[in-house]
Amino acid sequence: MNKKPSDVLRHPIDKDVISPYFQPVVDIRSGQCHGAEVLARVMHPEQGLLLPADFILPETGEDALTLLTRTLMQQAGPCLPGIPAGQEFMLSFNITPVQLTAPWLPGTCDALRRMTGPGLTVVLELTEQRPLTGVTEDLRARLALLRRAGVRLALDDFGTGWSGLSLLLQTGADILKIPREFVAAMGKQPRADQIVDTILELANRLGMAVIAEGVEQRCQAERLVSRGVRLCQGAFYSMPLAPDAFADWLSGAHGEAIPPRRMPSGRTCSVRNAVMECARRHVLSLRETEVLAQLVRGLPLSELARQANRSTKTCSVQKRSAYRKIGVGNDVEFMHYLYSLMTVPSEKSGRHVIRMADNELRRIIIRPE
Numbered sequence: 227m228n229k230k231p232s233d234v235l236r237h238p239i240d241k242d243v244i245s246p247y248f249q250p251v252v253d254i255r256s257g258q259c260h261g262a263e264v265l266a267r268v269m270h271p272e273q274g275l276l277l278p279a280d281f282i283l284p285e286t287g288e289d290a291l292t293l294l295t296r297t298l299m300q301q302a303g304p305c306l307p308g309i310p311a312g313q314e315f316m317l318s319f320n321i322t323p324v325q326l327t328a329p330w331l332p333g334t335c336d337a338l339r340r341m342t343g344p345g346l347t348v349v350l351e352l353t354e355q356r357p358l359t360g361v362t363e364d365l366r367a368r369l370a371l372l373r374r375a376g377v378r379l380a381l382d383d384f385g386t387g388w389s390g391l392s393l394l395l396q397t398g399a400d401i402l403k404i405p406r407e408f409v410a411a412m413g414k415q416p417r418a419d420q421i422v423d424t425i426l427e428l429a430n431r432l433g434m435a436v437i438a439e440g441v442e443q444r445c446q447a448e449r450l451v452s453r454g455v456r457l458c459q460g461a462f463y464s465m466p467l468a469p470d471a472f473a474d475w476l477s478g479a480h481g482e483a484i485p486p487r488r489m490p491s492g493r494t495c496s497v498r499n500a501v502m503e504c505a506r507r508h509v510l511s512l513r514e515t516e517v518l519a520q521l522v523r524g525l526p527l528s529e530l531a532r533q534a535n536r537s538t539k540t541c542s543v544q545k546r547s548a549y550r551k552i553g554v555g556n557d558v559e560f561m562h563y564l565y566s567l568m569t570v571p572s573e574k575s576g577r578h579v580i581r582m583a584d585n586e587l588r589r590i591i592i593r594p595e
Contacts, residue, residue: 247466261316303341305469318349406440461561514548
């Protein structure tokens with residue numbers, strides 16, 4: 227009988243089961259990596275690598291979630307590349323309201339800071355799935371203790387689920403995270419832009435920092451930076467990465483200016499080569515490959531259609547055709563797959579093919595900025 231994904235968390239969790247993945251938090255204006263959110267991945271014995279949506283279910287108990295969080299915090303320190311002296315770097319972990327009062331939390335945060343250096347700020351992201359039933363004196367004391375130790379509290383997906391104004395009042399959080407639903411709707415629904423503006427005004431009045439989640443397109447980054455947003459995370463800059471891949475990404479992107487209109491220059495060649503490897507593996511046509519190569523640069527379909535002198539509908543059909551061949555359902559799944567290719571060396575026999583195809587594609591789509 228096959229196990230369900232959730233069955234993994236019904237057994238003792240050890241370091242061979244849970245793996246920390248790092249999604250960079252990028253300063254839009256300077257292009258520097260300001261930190262990362264640590265996300266859990268589980269290696270299922272039969273189904274392979276699982277995402278949180280596959281194993282963190284409504285019925286998942288607090289004991290399993292606590293064990294998950296503690297394991298991530300213990301594993302993240304040894305996996306994290308060295309932080310340059312004098313640079314601030316945040317490391318964020320999702321946490322439930324119950325875990326805020328856990329006796330192990332202050333010591334675990336302190337051990338993580340000692341391991342990684344004085345430049346690290348531990349951020350606890352209070353998730354919206356479960357309510358904070360009440361604020362007791364014990365909780366206030368715990369929060370004060372964590373803040374004195376340099377720990378910061380963020381409200382994840384602010385404005386959705388249980389993460390709202392009452393939670394902000396009860397916890398006095400330091401950071402608001404704009405949910406991906408609002409970011410995705412910007413420019414499409416006027417009310418979404420107004421909601422984002424309201425969140426930013428609220429954060430400004432309360433002296434809070436803001437991080438935008440789910441930034442997947444160049445136009446979204448441009449809208450956010452025009453509103454004064456400094457920090458963001460999402461597929462436009464990087465999908466969640468395994469520790470070794472994150473170290474490579476960090477060494478290539480750290481310190482470089484990354485305007486919202488460009489992919490990080492330290493990764494552009496690798497991303498383009500990954501597209502070509504994808505095209506070779508799945509026998510994509512040149513036009514399908516062209517569409518994907520433009521998409522990873524952040525170009526919307528309308529702009530791609532204009533540059534290629536085709537209709538938006540034609541480009542959309544070519545993108546869907548490519549996705550069917552690859553076996554992905556949307557842009558985020560494609561970017562996740564693409565970054566997985568970047569961590570796997572190409573087959574020796576295919577390198578010459580990739581180089582030739584890349585040169586051909588460059589003549590078509592790579593133009594001077």
